[in-house]
Structure formats: C-alpha cells, structure tokens
Amino acid sequence: MLELKNISKIFPGVKALDDVSIKFKSSEIHALLGENGAGKSTLVKIISGVYKPEKEGKIFLNNKPYEINSTYEAIKNGIITFQQELNLLPQASVAENIMIDKLPVKVKTGILDWEEINRVAKKYLDLIGLKVEASTPISRLDTAQKQLVRLAKALSSSNIKVLILDEPTASLTKKEAQHLFKILFKLKKEGILIIFISHILEEVLQIANRVSILRDGKCVITDDIKNLDRDKIVRYMIGREEDKRATFINTVDRNKKVLEVKNLTKEKKAYDVNFTLYKGEILGFYGLVGSGRTELAKILIGYDQYDSGEIIINGKKASIRSIYNTLSKYNLGYLSEDRKKEGLILTDTVKTNIAITIWDKIANGLGLVSSEKERDVAWKKIKDLDIKCTGLNQKVGKLSGGNQQKISIAKWLAANVDILIADEPTVGIDIGSKEYFAKLIWNLSKMGKSIILISSDMPEIIKLANRILIFSQNRIVGEVDNSSKDYEEISVKITECISEFKVVNV
Structure with missing residues (x-):
C-alpha cells in the first residue's frame, strides 16, 4: 500500500x-x-510531507509513484499524522481544536455552526473515551487529557488511509492506552495502515503485526512480530544486549534531612502532605496520571503557592516565592515532565539552554553574561552527557528527544543543585537513553545529591528508588520500603496501597 524505496535525507x-x-x-x-536520533522522526516527516527525500528516493502509494510536496497534500491523500508535540490552541475549546481544519458553517448565513462543531467533536471525544465537555477550554485540561484531544483530532479526519501515531500513549494510563488499542484494531479491520511509533516495547509486542527497526539512519530489519521478542528488538535497536542489572545500590545519610514537608495543603492540588527527603536518597513518587505528584512538585519549586503547611530545607523553614528563588536560595531544581513546553526554549541554542540556570553566577558587575564562561560550561556538559549536536549554536528544537532530555538535565547539573525533582525523566525516550538516565540519576545520588523521582514506570521506580511514596487523589496514601528492590514484592505493595485507598474513599 505504502512503499518507501532508497529514502535518504x-x-x-x-x-x-x-x-x-x-x-x-x-x-x-x-x-x-529505533533509538532517539535513529531517523524515525525524519522518516515520518518525509511520509507526511514536511521534508522531501534526496533525489534517489521514491515513494509509492497504492503501487503508484507519489510525490508529497506538503502536509496539506498528505492529509488530502489520507495520510494523517499524530505527533506528541502537536500544539493545541490553549484559549480555544476542545471542539475548536478537534475541528479547526474543518469548521462547518451555516448555509444561509455563512457563520460558524457551533451546534454542529460541538456535536461532531463530541462524537470523537466519545470514541476515545475522554469525558470532558466539547466547549471546555484546552487550558483547563491536564497533560493526559490534552494527549487524548490530539488523538481525537487525528481520528476526526474523514479520509484516513494511513494513520501515523508517534508516541500516542505517552501520558496515558494503562486503561486509556488499552482503549486506544481497541480503536486501532477496529481501524485496522477497516483497511487502514497504522504506523505505530513507541518506546514501550510491551505495547509493540501486544499490538503490532510487523516491525521495522532503524539504527543510525539505516533500516536494519523489517520482520513479522511473531519472529521477534523483546531481547531481539533491543539488540537490533542499540546494537548490543540490554543492561539488565536489576538494582542500583546507593548510600543514604539518614542523619541529614535535606527536605521536610509538613501538612502541606493547596486546594485541589495537595492535601495534608508529609514526607522527608534525606541526603543521597532517591525518593520515588508513584501514582496514576493525575494523582497529584506533579502538582506537589510545582508547589515545592514555587510555581504554585501553598495554602498551609511548612517546607523545611536543610533544617530551616523555607520561604519559597518563585522558581528563581528556589534555585538561587535553596539550590533546588526541577526537571519538567513536559520538556518541550516547560523545560526547554526550543527556538534557542544549545548553549543558552544549558547555561541559563547560571547566568547570574557568570555575569559581571554590569549584569552582562560572560560568553566565554557560558561556552565553557556548555561544552563541558555536552561532553559529560555525550549530547549529539552540531555545535553550541544548534537550535534545541532540532535535536532528538533523548538529546533534548540531556539538555534539560544539563542545565540543572550546570547549576549544581543539591535537590533535583525529576518528573517522568524517561517518557518518550528509547531503551539506550533510559539506561543512561538511570545511571545518571544513580550517580548523582552517589555524589550526595538528593533526588525526587516522579515516574509512572513501575519497573523504573523500583529499580532506582530507596523508598516509594504512593499518591492518589492528591494525597500520599502509603510509603513502601524498597530496600529489597524485588519487583514482584514491591509492585504488589504499591498496588495494594492504591486500591485500599480507593476502597476507603468510595
């Protein structure tokens, strides 16, 4: 149906x-x-009309030569692409975002038919199982809900022949992901080709018929899923066996409390939260999407102000007024779950994004930032973290997801923070990069840094954390000692904490 021949870029x-x-x-x-930087995004952009391949490359659609000159042409010919970074209009409604390219008008007056817009949008909201009003502004939705709106927009096209899904389950719960898979199976039965991109290999093994794997810009294999297993896929992706060391062991100084939170409350975001973080500790925050972990993190960094309670840093009551204040006064950093929107300036350079957290430290008496010091710091972090870029002045938006995430953490390493809150640090990055970040977080704890690791990836959090706090409905509902690092034992305890709390609150 769709054939790519000798595609280079x-x-x-x-x-x-x-x-x-x-x-x-x-x-x-x-x-x-494929790993981040393997060429997946470039290939998708060629299929969807964003880029043109080199001259020798040919594309065939339904056995006929097909030259795609724009995304509009691709959409017109039934090639629909869902991209995780697809921007939504925050002040527009859910319905407007879904229907933006096909807004119906009333025949007699020529004005927008809002009743029809909301009716059609609701049909697709129901299809994906998102229970929000079509008239709700996008700005009121959380990350997972926005992801579902993007999916609804992709599915709303009436002429789908090829549906390209790039990390469609990022930010979704397991239940939401399974619901999406049922929709994909239905679309497949209707004759639609679905190109599915995901770093979650369990999903691929569950739903894919065939697999193509890219490495360093080359397609190393295309095969039926029945001929592959997880180990074979990883080996083709990274060119070696996966590091399966079960645990990371670090030393926690229980005599040194670096962060204490007492009875912290913020209406609708955190209720009576109490916990302690020790020097050198990796403290896990686990819960379902929307359980309140990110909301708490944003209170701790000064993004949101709390209503009552106390935050104590290094034995002294903290007065946290802003993100800048949190970094400059308390040496606390936050690696955002949404690196594109909150963690990086995509239109600016690698150098700026790395050095931005230390500008006040390297500025002269007139407040002018030293370009030489900025360059030195940025180059050091590029080498330390093995960031793949063409140079200091490359725009961060042009980097692969894994390298963007390295830039996100490089700026906090440059600032030499003592406490780092890492919010879903491995979402949307490949197996090799996940290994890298696990080792990096572990090494930071060995250096005496204290880490709060927010993750919805249960194997990851059990592998890394010393203790795990369980969140549900914006509360801490349990604490699990993870010293055994035994997945079966700890996963049962985590699940019991969440389910018992739900029973109590029925």
Missing part, C-alpha cells in the same frame, strides 16, 4: 536517513522503532 553535517526501504501493507499495525 541529509542535513548540514548529518545524514539522518541512509537508503531506507520499507514496504507497509494496508490493514496492519506496523511498528517503527
């Missing part, structure tokens, strides 16, 4: 794709896998 200094040939079939879910 060259950017200044980088060959992003190198002679890639893949044949996609109708009525199948075809997984496209």
